[in-house]
Amino acid sequence: MSYEIKNQKKIDLNKVKLDIEISNNYLKKYIGKAYKNISQKANIPGFRKGKIPYQIIDANFGKQYVLNEAASLSISELYPDIIMESNLKPIDYPKIKINQLAEDLPLGFEVELELEPEIELPGYKGIKVTGLSTDVSDQELERQIDNIRNNFASLEPVEDDKPISKGDYVTLDFDGEIEGKAFEGGSAEDYLLEVGSNTLFAEFEDSLIGMKKGVKKNLILTLPENNENKDLSGKQASFSIFIKEIKKKVLPEINDEFLKNLGDYKDTDDFKDNIKKRLIEQKESVRRGKIIEEIFNHIIDNIKSSVPNVMVTGRIKQINEEIDEGLKKQKINRDNYLKAINITEDKLNEEIKERAVREVKEYLIFKALEKAEKKNIEPSEDEIKKEKDNIISRYKKEEDIKKIREFFENHEGNKTLTQTIKRRKIIDLLINSAQVIEEKNTGSRGKEDIWTPDKDKARVEKKAKRLWTPG
Structure with missing residues (x-):
């Protein structure tokens, strides 16, 4: 040797x-x-x-x-x-x-x-957590259906004598001046605006309400204090506004013709049932995520072990490299990125450090849980085979299927499969042992929180993200 x-x-x-x-x-x-x-x-x-x-x-x-x-x-x-x-x-x-x-x-x-420290776990069973309702109210379902209909809405002209109201789409010309001089962003021709959308500043849009097609109006308005151009903030500007056209948004009826745009649905009831099913699935996913987040918050708040600086520093370096790589692909420099997300370098570094500390703690907690629950989470050969078959079934091309099979046949691939199953079993164990305090469904979630057809891809990508592990 x-x-x-x-x-x-x-x-x-x-x-x-x-x-x-x-x-x-x-x-x-x-x-x-x-x-x-x-x-x-x-x-x-x-x-x-x-x-x-x-x-x-x-x-x-x-x-x-x-x-x-x-x-x-x-x-x-x-x-x-x-x-x-x-x-x-x-x-x-x-x-x-x-x-x-x-x-x-x-x-x-x-x-x-x-070495990686072995943290001492606090009690991790029976933790009180919030169980978000997975019920879907009629109000939520109708709001979601309207949201989908809205994606296929058309703009149709209103009667000539009908005044502008909130939600109308207006084509207009406007000229703005400050002390007799034009200013950047103060003028436009054939500008299409949804009144009340806050695309322009609120006082300007509100001034359009009640105007009719073909009408011209002169008025003086105060520019908002939060104007992007600080030199213009709070200044008074005179505007000349001319309304060229007024249109309203018309949502399509839910019929066989409309359903052809969305997928293979038998009828309206089938469509509504499908939407409701997806909303329930999303709520179940959110509920599960909320429970596991609260469990981990509890464990993190109660662990006495500190995390090694070298692990945190290493993770900070990795996160920064990931950010820089992403910016390079998008051909954006770091300064422009900071401006776009309206954050300073110091604040970004602070957030990155907080994320790094959290991820290192989560990793060490999972390692400790794997050791504590070793007998309960070890996957059987059948479970490994089922997991493997499930992943392979997602691929359609023979070339991709061959590559994924080859990966699973080597040591690293088998280790990845086993680790995935173990982590899922740990999460299931934590959830099943928690004291869930059920929360009633108020039906008050905003439309941005509910499913739309184009969100499926984002959900899949989010699910694909895995727990951070060193190296």
């Missing part, structure tokens, strides 16, 4: 020290490689790089320098195998101290490692 772990001992709460010996034969292989490396880099007058004799290297650098290079190479090569054999999970670079290094002796050294 090329190496031997002579001793392994715990030196601190999350630190261990390994005493290791690498065989002399293995070390000698790397002495030759060390000479070659030094020869490639060294600048010695009279000799070309890569062609420097060993004796010349010894004379210029010393034999010990060569042995140190050989030791570094051999330790680097064997380190992954040493960690795997010892079944340890270091979270930082190792501290290495060489104790014995000679050309005719084994290489003796010690490795000090900081």
Whole structure:
């Protein structure tokens, strides 16, 4: 064997020290490689790089320098195998101290490692949580159907003498001036505006109500204090407004013709049943997410263990790299990104740190739960096969199916499957053991919270996100 772990001992709460010996034969292989490396880099007058004799290297650098290079190479090569054999999970670079290094002796050294901490879990069963209702009221169903109809609405002209009311769509010309001078964004022609949408500022839109097609109006308005252009905030502007056309939004009737745009529905009742089913599914997903969030909030608030700074720092670095990679793909620089989300660099860094701390804690909690509930969450062969078949069934192309099968056949793929099932079982266990305090359905959720056909993709993408794990 090329190496031997002579001793392994715990030196601190999350630190261990390994005493290791690498065989002399293995070390000698790397002495030759060390000479070659030094020869490639060294600048010695009279000799070309890569062609420097060993004796010349010894004379210029010393034999010990060569042995140190050989030791570094051999330790680097064997380190992954040493960690795997010892079944340890270091979270930082190792501290290495060489104790014995000679050309005719084994290489003796010690490795000090900081490991993932094993946190002490508080009570995690019977936690009181809120159970959001999954009932769908008639009001919610009708609101959702109207929301879908709204996506297919048409704009139709109103009668010529009908005044503008909130919700009408108006085509207008307007010219704005401040102290007799035009200002940026103050004028437009053939501008289509939904009155009451706050696309322009509220006072301007409100002034249109009651006007009729073909009418011109002059008025003085005060620009809002939160104007994007700070130089214009709060200033008075005179506007000349001309109404060219007024239209109203007309929602389509729910009939066979309309349903053809949405999918294969038998009739209106089938369509409504399908929408209701999707709303229930979404509410069940939200309910489950809310319960597990409250459970984890409780556990996080009650754990006494601190998380290692090195894990948090590592996760912060990863998050920033993910952000930068995303911005690079979208060809957006970081400064413009900060302006777009209206946040300072310091505030973003603060939020990233909070996220990193949370994710590290969640990871360590899951690891502790896996250990505590090992007997209850170990998946059977049937469960693994079912999970595998379920994932494969989502793919249609033979090429994709072949790739995913090959992935599941290797060690990493099988490990991923097993881990997925374990995590799901832990979540189920936590939810099933919680004290759920049911909340009545008030039917007051806004339309932005309920399902629409185009949200399916977003839901799938969100579900695909997994718990963060180091590396």
